Amino acid sequence: xxxxxxxxxxxxxxxxxxxxxxxxxxxxxxxxxxxxxxxxxxxxxxxxxxxxxxxxxxxxxxxxxxxxxxxxxxxxxxxxxxxxxxxxxxxxxxxxxxxxxxxxxxxxxxxxxxxxxxxxxxxxxxxx
Ligand SMILES: [Zn+2]
Numbered sequence: 001x002x003x004x005x006x007x008x009x010x011x012x013x014x015x016x017x018x019x020x021x022x023x024x025x026x027x028x029x030x031x032x033x034x035x036x037x038x039x040x041x042x043x044x045x046x047x048x049x050x051x052x053x054x055x056x057x058x059x060x061x062x063x064x065x066x067x068x069x070x071x072x073x074x075x076x077x078x079x080x081x082x083x084x085x086x087x088x089x090x091x092x093x094x095x096x097x098x099x100x101x102x103x104x105x106x107x108x109x110x111x112x113x114x115x116x117x118x119x120x121x122x123x124x125x126x127x128x
Pocket of ligand 1: 089090091105
């Protein structure tokens with residue numbers, strides 16, 4: 001009788017721990033998957049990181065001069081090429097970047113902007 005009671009408590013404990021564990025897994029997943037979580041824009045010229053820009057929601061719009069004729073625009077949780085003197089304007093036409101993994105490139109000016117999540121990039125590699 002005593003033995004049976006102990007086993008029941010044991011099972012309840014195991015189930016409780018499993019539920020708590022699942023809760024944390026789901027919580028972490030939802031946080032990582034949330035595009036509104038703080039993101040970082042990595043700005044590169046010739047493949048060299050020249051600037052990292054925090055993209056937090058609620059941020060006021062700001063122009064960022066990367067090179068003489070390349071201007072990025074950042075606002076609440078997103079970033080884009082606002083101006084570039086390149087002939088193709090592919091970078092400007094790419095529009096806003098707001099999700100981890102998105103990238104805009106200006107080939108003629110060798111400028112790239114890549115969005116990374118606040119956490120490690122390993123999650124993105126797995127997700128894509
Ligand atoms: Zn361009």
